[in-house]
Amino acid sequence: MGKYCFQETLKDSFTLITSLSQDIKCPFCKKTVPSDEAEVHLVMCLTRPKITYNEDELREDKGECSICLEEMSSGDRIARLPCLCIYHKSCIDEWFKRKNCCPEHPGYD
Template identity: 65%
Template sequence: MYRRRYRATLGLGLGSSFSSTFSTTLSFRSSSATDSVRSDARATAAKLKSKYETAGTAQGIKCPVCSKFVLPDDIECHLVMCLTRPRLSYNEDVLSDAKGECVICLEELCAGDTIARLPCLCIYHKGCIDQWFEVNRSCPEHPGD
């Protein structure tokens, strides 16, 4: 059994009483588990949508997963898509030469550092991108991809 934990922190600028942390543990066991994941995501999205509707966010919300602005009619569908989209994979490597700056921590990528190379060919410190992926599921420099 393979378990992956997804965590989204919701802070919409509505005050601390509206900020909460939702954590959903999704189990991936077989192809039928995908339906279970989507069902869990739909249930979570429906709860979030009703929470925002009662909070008076008729103009829309900032998605807690991808940070895009979402119109009220699209909230539930968008949240389901964001919650079920898989995390990007990356290749791990050790730098042989300095390669500039990690845009997550803003420190230099030095020879000997363990890095992660995303499919878009962006590179980051492995620890930095692992922390980034706990909250986001896209490249820090290419969030729309």
């Protein structure tokens, strides 16, 4: 019931926002969308499945993490995404709080 109330509150807030302007900024993905597409966009953001990844300890140096731009060194905790990209685990966890896609392959499923 809590999830339903949350979604209804968001829907009501989103409806109010869309009635005030032509373009709105999604509170989840931060994209700007036309008000007539806002409801569909919000549902997609709320129901989009989370990306999973394999977690491991890096065994050898692997170059640069493209999120933090620091070197990935042997012993670092890493995350390997389905597209086979690797990042520091802490970096990709923070990234996923803002976007639900690979930083280098946003369209990869």
